[in-house]
Amino acid sequence: MAEREASGLQVLLSTLQSSCDKEVILNILSVLTDLLSLGTGRRIHYVISKGGSEALLQALTTAARAEPPDHSTLLPLLRLLARVGQRDRKFGLKVQKAEATDIILSLARRNLGHHLHLIHCLWVLRVCASNVTTGTTLGINGAMELLFKVITPYSKRHVRTVRAAIEALAALLKSKSNSRRAVNRGYLGGLLRLYQDWHRNDVSNNYIYIRRGLLLCLKHITNIQLGRETFLCSQGMEILFTSIQDCLFCKNLDPIINTATQILRKCFPKEPLPVATVRSSYSFPLPGNAKAEPPCEGYEGGYESDGEEEAENNENLENKEEDYDLETDVNKLRSRAVLDRPEEELGQYEAMCPELSHNFQELESESEEEKSLEDRTESLPSTPSHFIPSATSVKHPNCRWRNQSVTEMGPDPREKGFEVPQQSWTKKEKCKWDLTDEKRDTVEAAQDEDSCKGEDPARNHALTLCPLPKEAAWYQKMFYPECEASISPSPGGRLESSDTVTNLLEKHQGNIPFHSPRFYIARAKCVKSIPDYKDVAFPDFWGHQPPPYSKPMLERKYGVQRNKVLDDVRRLIQPGDVIGRTVFDLDEPSHSSPGAPGCLTFFSKFESGNLRKAIQVREFEYDLIMNADINSNHHHQWFYFEVRDMKLAVPYRFNIINCEKLNSQFNYGMQLVMYSVKEALQGRPRWLRAGHDICYYKNHYSCSTAAGGGMRGKCYYTLSFTVKFPHKDDVCYLAYHYPYTYSAMMSHLDILEQKRNPKKVYWRQQTLCQTLGGNPCPLLTITAMPDSKKRDDLEQFYDRPYVFLMARVHPGESNASWVMKGTLEFLVSSDPIADLLRKCFIFKIVPMLNPDGVINGSHRCSLSGDDLNRQWLTPSSQLHPTIYHAKGLLYYLRSIGRAPLVFCDYHGHSQRKNVFLYGCSIKETLWQAGCMVDTAVITEDVGYRTLPKILDKVAPAFVMNSCSFLVEKSRESTARVVVWKEIGVLRSYTMESTYCGCSHGLYKGLQLGTQELEEMGSKFCLGLLILHLKSLPCSKKVMAQAALLLDLEEEITDRAQRSCSNSNPETDDEPPCVEEIDYNTDSCSDDEGNFSELDQEIQECLSWVEGETEDEGVTTGQTCSSKARRGLYISSQPASNSTALPLCSTPLGVYSGFESSPA
C-alpha cells in the first residue's frame, strides 16, 4: 500500500515536471492540493522526501516562462510552494539551485498592481527568505525595496497584502547584510513611523498581526550594532515604550507587548557594571613563585557574539558540540595505572589509614566499660525519623510533603502534629546537652587537634554576632529584660560579642539535632578568612531546623519578566523616581551610606557571605552585585547576605545584576532561601524558600575588555526577585541556597564524634592537609569496630573494601554539604542498617574539599582562582593541596591493592532538577559518539550501572533517567574521570543534587529542602549496602541480617515509589523558557509566526476569494475560470493541522479584522 502510494506520488511529481499539457498540470495541482489540505503535516514531509519541492519549483519556472503568464496554473503552484516550502528545511537551497529567486521576484514586480497575485508571490518570498543565504540574495536583488513600496505609506487598503509583505520583510531582515542595507536606506525610521501610524489608527486592535510584523522587522534589524544605534537615534526607545503603555492590560496585545519589550531590552545602551573592577574585592598572594597573576581560565561560553557574519542556523549545533566533546580515543578511555608523583611519596599516606595497623588492644577492657558505654548508646539518637520512612509516613506519602497552602513565614497549623517525633527526639538530645557537659566539650572542641593552634587570642575576642540591630527593642526585651540600660551599641552599630553570645546561648533551646551554637562559635573562632571576618551570621550560629513541609515549586506568574524589564527601561525613559544611592560597598566603605532613612541596611562580612555592592535604585528596589571568586574576575552565582531595617508588608525588589549563566532554575520554579532572626527567636529557626516574581534574564550590563582582564564583551544576567519580610525591623538573611559553612561542618564533626557509640563505630578524624588559607581539611575514617580481638574478626575488619566519598569541591554547592551531612549522620547512627553497612565497608570521607572557597563566599574556585575539580590530572601540591593529597591517598590505597569499590564526589547542579549520578563507561561514550565499537576487543563490566539503579528505587529524590555515563574531553581532569582512569575504580561517580526540586517520583513538583537532601545522603548509604549484597560475596550471617532489614525497607520504598510513579522516560532538560532570557539571540519563539499561521493566511485568502467579500479590488471573474476555481477549491473540512492553531481556537479577534475591515 505504502509502496503503491509512493509510486503514485512519484508519477504525479515527475509528470508535473515534464508535462506541457495545462489540463494535466492543473489536475495534478488539484490532486496535490487536496492531498495536502487533508491529513497532518506528515503528508507534506512525505511529499518533500519524494522530491516535491524540486518538482513544484521546476513547474514554476516552466509556468513563469509562458507569455502571457497563466495565473490559473501559477496561483495554485505558488500556494503549494508556500505550504511545502515552509516545512522543507532545505527549501532555500533548492530555490537557489532551481534559479527561482529571480523568477519569484519578477513575478512579484509584475503583479504589484494585482493584489491577489502579489500576495501569492509574497508568501513564497517569505518562505524562501527563511534561509539566510537565499534571503541575502533576494535582498541584493531588490526584494526589500519592492516590499517597502508595498507597505508604505500607511493605508488600510489591501491589508492582506500589507501583512504578507511585512512578514516577508521580517523574514528577509533575519539576514544581517539585509539589515545593514535596510538601515542604510533609512528603512528603520520608516518602519518606526509606520508602526506609530498603525498603532494610532488601529484603535479597536484589528490589525495586531501587522503591528507585530512591523515590530519583528525592528527586532531583526536591531540584532546588528548599526541597527541598535540607529534605533536609539530615531527615538525608538521612547516610541516603543510609550506605545505599549496603554496596551499593558490587554491580553490580546501580548504578541505586541512581548516583542516590543524584547527590542527595548536589547537596545538599552550597554553599560559596564557599576564597580571599579570586576576582579574580586579580595586577593590572595599565592605561595612560592606561583604565577603572579593567577589564571583566568577562559570563560565558558557567554561571549556576546555580535559577529556580523551570516551563519546558517544549525539546530543541531548544540547536540553536535556535546557529542564533539565526547572522548573517542579508546586509549584515553582505558584505565591506566599512571602516577603523577614519585612512588616514595606515597608512604606518607600510610598514616592516613590507621585502621589497617590498629591492633584493638582496647577491646581487652571491653567488659569493664561495656555497661557504661551501653548506657551512652541508649541516649543517642539512632537516626532521625526521616531517614527510613515509617509505615505511617508512607501510607499517605502526600500528606507530609504536599502542603500547597503554606504561608511563607509563620507557623503552620498542621505543624503541631509533625513536631511529635522531633520533640521526642529532642528530649534525649537535651539530656545530652547538659550544661556542664557542654562547657567541657566546647573547651575541648576549641582546643581540638591542630585546628586552633597558633591562634591570635585577640581575634577570638573580636568575634561578634552580627545580626543584632541597634534599635532592636524587641531584642532588648527578649534578652535583657533586667538591664536594658546596659546595652550600648558599639560604634559600628554592632553589639559587643561576649555578652550577646552568652545571653543568646542561655535562651537557646538546644533542640536542633546535630547542632550546637557553642560548638559553632568555638569553631568559627579558629577560621582563617581572607577578609578576616569578625562576625558570625545568626543562622549559622543559631541553627536551622527544616520546616515540616516541603514547598512546591513557584508557579511563574504571567508576564513577570516583561513587567520587570519594562520597569528597568523606565529608569532610562522616566528617571523621575530613580535614587541611585550606594548603600553597601565592600570596596569603598566610605562611599556607602548605611542607615540612610528609609533604606535597607546590608551586610555580608561573615563566613560564606557574598555581597559586594548594594545600590538603592528606587524606594523599594535594590541592585545587588556579588563578589567574584578570590583571585578571579568571574564566577558569580552564590550569594548570602544580611538585610535589616525593613518595613512590614512592603514588597522589596532585589536585582542581582552580575549573574553569568545563560539560564537558571530560577526561571523554572526555584526560589531562594530566607532566614528571619525574629522567627528564629520565636521558636522557628529555619531557612525557608522565599521570594516571588522571580525571573532571570539578560541585562544591559557588559564587561569591557580592559575591566574583564582580557575577556571580551561578556554579558551579564539579572536574577530578579521580590521579597516581603515577615516582620518589621527584623534581621533577615537571603541566600542562593541553604548555607552550610566550614564552621558548620567542623562543629558537626565534633558532635558526631562525641555522639557516636565508640564500641560500635570506629571513627578517626585526621587532617588531610592544610589549605592555602591555613585551614585544616578534615579526613574521616568510619567503619564498624571489630566484634572482638579474635583473629577472624580482625581479619574481617582489615579486609573490608573501601568507599571513598568527598563533597563541596565547589563552594557554592552547599546542597552537596547537606547531602554529606545526611550521609555522615546515617553512618554513625545506631540504625541497624548503618550497623551492617559499617561492617561491610571502610569509609574514607573528605566532607569539604574546598574549605577556603566556602569560608570566603566563593562560588566555584579555591584561593588560587582555580576550579579544583579541573585539577585532578596534575594537581599542584602547592596550589591545590587538598586535591593533591586526596589523590595521593587514593594512589596509596591502589598501591596496597585496596582501591575503593565506590568513589563518589558530591556536587550541586544549577541547571537541572532531581538528584542523579554521572559515571564513566567506555562503551556508552563510544556509542553515543557514533564510533564503531568492537565488543570483542573492549570488554566492560556494566557494574557501574548497579548503584544508580538501586538508588532510583530507594531514594525518592534520585532519578536514573537523569544519569549519564559519558566521558567528556572537557571533564578529563575531574575527580570522577581521573579516579576511574588512573585509580581504576569502576564505580567512580559525581553525584549531582539539584538546587531546585524534583520532576519525578515522590517529590515531584516540590522544591528540595535540607531534610530531603539529608535523606538523599542516608539513602546513598542504603544503596551502598544493597550494592554490597548484590555484588560481593557475603557471609551467611550478613546476608540473613540484611534480608531481614531490607525486605521491609524495600517493600516500603517500593510502595512509596509506586504510589506516585508517573515517571515518563522523557528527558528532563527544561523546555524553552516562557519568556526570552537572552534578547540578543534570535530565537524562534512562537510569536514569530509558525506553519499554521501561514497556512491560515492562505486558507483565509481562498475563502475570501470564494466568498468575494472583497476589499482588495480584485476582479475574480477574470482570473478564476472554472478550472482555476477548482484549483482554488479547498475542502470545507478544516485542514487537520488548523486544529492546532494556537490563536484561532481562542476568540482573540485577531483575524476578524481582515474580514470586516472597511474598504
Ligand SMILES: [Zn+2]
Ligand atoms: Zn560542582
